[in-house]
Amino acid sequence: MNRIAQGIVLVLLGAGALGSTVSTDLYLNYVQAGFRPFLIAAGAVLIALGAIVVAAEARSALRGDAPAEPAGCGPGHDESGGHGHGAPRVAWLLLLPVLAVFVVAPPALGSYTAENASTGEPPSEGGSYDELGEAESGGPAEMEIQEFIARAWTDEERSMEGMTVRLTGFAVPAPEGEGWYLARLQMACCAADAIVNRVLITDRPEPPEDSWWRVEGTWQPPEGDLRSVRDHRFSVAAMEEVDNPPDPYE
Structure with missing residues (x-):
């Protein structure tokens, strides 16, 4: 997962938080009503951070800057040794809460x-x-x-x-x-x-x-x-x- 993808994940997570609090009462299925302002603030911060990351990477790409090498990685470094660039693939699991809100929308607890x-x-x-x-x-x-x-x-x-x-x-x-x-x-x-x-x-x-x-x-x-x-x-x-x-x- 490169940094642009990481930024998009942050934006989607923030959109999920805002979508369940601003336009609907879906958040009431999971937390008390008093948490609404905090969820809105958290969603706004996530969207802002994600947008900053995506914008910074886009400007870097337009300038033609080369991505920095992680410490200990040189031209002959074998990536199969476990030193992958960026976030691990498991980071994509962060999208699951977003899919749950937008696609599944888990109901409130019941019988x-x-x-x-x-x-x-x-x-x-x-x-x-x-x-x-x-x-x-x-x-x-x-x-x-x-x-x-x-x-x-x-x-x-x-x-x-x-x-x-x-x-x-x-x-x-x-x-x-x-x-x-x-x-x-x-x-x-x-x-x-x-x-x-x-x-x-x-x-x-x-x-x-x-x-x-x-x-x-x-x-x-x-x-x-x-x-x-x-x-x-x-x-x-x-x-x-x-x-x-x-x-x-x-």
């Missing part, structure tokens, strides 16, 4: 990850939540699955009991064979550290895997210690299929 990822742990103490109440329109209280589970684990007064709640997530098969999960993945930084938040549904037929649903229903509080429950049960009163949200994570 396969939710089945195998670790579930959230009960908080050491109750969080600071708004007081529960019906929505202003008189409809159900809408909350994230993460908040629903945290309340179910920590609210010893069980204030959610009997209250109609609306949750949105994707369908995940239950490996144990009982019902299915409505799940949402939560990430602190990027998709690599995602953990799963989920509720168990047993009173509705299992929908297609990875399909997104908005469900309304009630929490089924367990007997005994709330923190000992692995998967809190949710009784569904109504459900409708929805489009995948732009930001699939909580």
